Amino acid sequence: MQSDNPTAAILVIGDEILSGRTREGNAHYLSQVLNSIGIDLREIRIVADDHDQIVAAIRALDKSLGGAWDMLFTSGGIGPTHDDVTADAVAAAFNVGIEINEEARRVMTERWQSRGVEVTGNRLRMARIPLTATLVPNAHSAAPGFHIGNTYVMAGVPAVFRAMVEAVVPDLPTGRPSVSEALEVLRPESDVADGLREVAEAFPELSMGSYPFQRGQRYGTNLVIRGLDGARVTQAMTALRERLAL
Amino acid sequence: MQSDNPTAAILVIGDEILSGRTREGNAHYLSQVLNSIGIDLREIRIVADDHDQIVAAIRALDKSLGGAWDMLFTSGGIGPTHDDVTADAVAAAFNVGIEINEEARRVMTERWQSRGVEVTGNRLRMARIPLTATLVPNAHSAAPGFHIGNTYVMAGVPAVFRAMVEAVVPDLPTGRPSVSEALEVLRPESDVADGLREVAEAFPELSMGSYPFQRGQRYGTNLVIRGLDGARVTQAMTALRERLAL
Structure with missing residues (x-):
């Protein structure tokens, strides 16, 4: 970020x-x-x-x-x-x-x-x-x-x-608080890696993290987009949803 | 320790x-x-x-x-x-x-x-x-x-x-696991500091920690003695109880 x-x-x-x-x-x-x-x-x-x-x-x-x-x-x-x-x-x-x-x-x-x-x-x-x-x-x-x-x-x-x-x-000196949006997808991390990387490259000022989880036999991933500009975070999340066809 | x-x-x-x-x-x-x-x-x-x-x-x-x-x-x-x-x-x-x-x-x-x-x-x-x-x-x-x-x-x-x-x-290479004994006393940490320090000086190979807590209006302290030799830890805890008149 x-x-x-x-x-x-x-x-x-x-x-x-x-x-x-x-x-x-x-x-x-x-x-x-x-x-x-x-x-x-x-x-x-x-x-x-x-x-x-x-x-x-x-x-x-x-x-x-x-x-x-x-x-x-x-x-x-x-x-x-x-x-x-x-x-x-x-x-x-x-x-x-x-x-x-x-x-x-x-x-x-x-x-x-x-x-x-x-x-x-x-x-x-x-x-x-x-x-x-x-x-x-x-x-x-x-x-x-x-x-x-x-x-x-x-x-x-x-x-x-x-x-x-x-x-x-x-x-304390302060700055701009970061804001984040999260998206849970029931797909393994490697299935969303391409989309996440593409969106990360289109929004270089934001940080995009992916956190895999397992629920029973299902693999899923929490995707988190974080940045200082809430509007840009929302834009990036919209782009990510589109890219992942969600 | x-x-x-x-x-x-x-x-x-x-x-x-x-x-x-x-x-x-x-x-x-x-x-x-x-x-x-x-x-x-x-x-x-x-x-x-x-x-x-x-x-x-x-x-x-x-x-x-x-x-x-x-x-x-x-x-x-x-x-x-x-x-x-x-x-x-x-x-x-x-x-x-x-x-x-x-x-x-x-x-x-x-x-x-x-x-x-x-x-x-x-x-x-x-x-x-x-x-x-x-x-x-x-x-x-x-x-x-x-x-x-x-x-x-x-x-x-x-x-x-x-x-x-x-x-x-x-x-992994291994060593001797440390063992510890703990004692909870309903006295503030500063009331047990002298006794703890004296016992620590008498058992220099052991580590003695004190962890204050508050329960309602009462102050208490968890005393933890840790070392590699369980018998020495027990001796030190006995000495500490005696020193604190417990």
């Missing part, structure tokens, strides 16, 4: 995903949010709770550090326990220090005190924020995320991740 | 994942299979149906090409339509040619003829296999996957992906 929309990557951090214990869902959620505001998600990486892997991935993905994409969103590894190494790794990737952030401490302490929760050293560990970063509000619980360079660092707990995504979306 | 198990990465190829249309499931499935046979999954990448992105990812991930991990498994992009570019990208990554593979043609033609399906050029496109690659059998449908260098190239359709995983598992 031709687009000059801003681009993005997602970095998911967590041993529990790689071990198969947890099925990743935050990237799937954010992929839909980004698509709806016209940011083109180009890559997702999932790495372990490992300092060096996280540093390397951030540098490879955040354009402000010479990486590939305009924006980077991370999920996971910012909790209070020893296996939460994301904040330190982000500081290292950006070559800045990390210390207790007074605004984070204040926000967290107020929230905890209102709930009668004791403020411990472990809890305050979550107020350690890389220098020069700004906070990402957390409407769901106490500990904030943060934003540094073109990277948005958010929690892995799904409800907190979503709250942080909602907080950052209004500040 | 200390381990000299073989390592692996998964590369998922597909615009439909990045657009949010489809929730990825093949990597989650394979992560569990790899864990069960003692292969340490270290990284998952998801990229578009884009030649250059696929080439770069394969070279970064397959040790036989100077990449990071012992083995690479790919999912997606080997169908018959114009948006299926994986086979050509794999050939480019390994710097070999690609042409119709006679064994693939024979296997596919036999299967199609037994079902009365016409053998078309589009179908035969799926027999284009990088030179020097060996085939990965497909017990589910006609088109095979393939194996080149340390990379196993498999289909994205979940049922076909699983059939190909079953076909390659017997040939």
Whole structure:
């Protein structure tokens, strides 16, 4: 799909995903949010709770550090326990220090005190924020995320991740959301490949995907046309239906 | 977790994942299979149906090409339509040619003829296999996957992906499967962080993870201890229960 929309990557951090214990869902959620505001998600990486892997991935993905994409969103590894190494790794990737952030401490302490929760050293560990970063509000619980360079660092707990995504979306650059139309045909993919390719060549600015499925003994294909101009997508779908004699 | 198990990465190829249309499931499935046979999954990448992105990812991930991990498994992009570019990208990554593979043609033609399906050029496109690659059998449908260098190239359709995983598992090097024990405590993560860290320091060969959750107004934490030696995992869990006075 031709687009000059801003681009993005997602970095998911967590041993529990790689071990198969947890099925990743935050990237799937954010992929839909980004698509709806016209940011083109180009890559997702999932790495372990490992300092060096996280540093390397951030540098490879955040354009402000010479990486590939305009924006980077991370999920996971910012909790209070020893296996939460994301904040330190982000500081290292950006070559800045990390210390207790007074605004984070204040926000967290107020929230905890209102709930009668004791403020411990472990809890305050979550107020350690890389220098020069700004906070990402957390409407769901106490500990904030943060934003540094073109990277948005958010929690892995799904409800907190979503709250942080909602907080950052209004500040993101946006593009034209892509629109798509889908067509289910009860023919195997190879029977529709010629027609699909011809229509794709006639509409080079659109993206055409085909996704085979099997239902009992029948083979079928979902055809998806995606682009920035809804009228052109509809034209292409009409052309595809005609070409496939549907 | 200390381990000299073989390592692996998964590369998922597909615009439909990045657009949010489809929730990825093949990597989650394979992560569990790899864990069960003692292969340490270290990284998952998801990229578009884009030649250059696929080439770069394969070279970064397959040790036989100077990449990071012992083995690479790919999912997606080997169908018959114009948006299926994986086979050509794999050939480019390994710097070999690609042409119709006679064994693939024979296997596919036999299967199609037994079902009365016409053998078309589009179908035969799926027999284009990088030179020097060996085939990965497909017990589910006609088109095979393939194996080149340390990379196993498999289909994205979940049922076909699983059939190909079953076909390659017997040939993979294996290690010691990790075992884990989990403990759910109805305390917030920061209340158990000290105990967890102390036990983690006493059992440096094990991995200890903590995963917070919320149930109504109660905060809780799932504690997971993982390692190669089940007896040590049990010892560590006993120590953790004692430390947390459970």
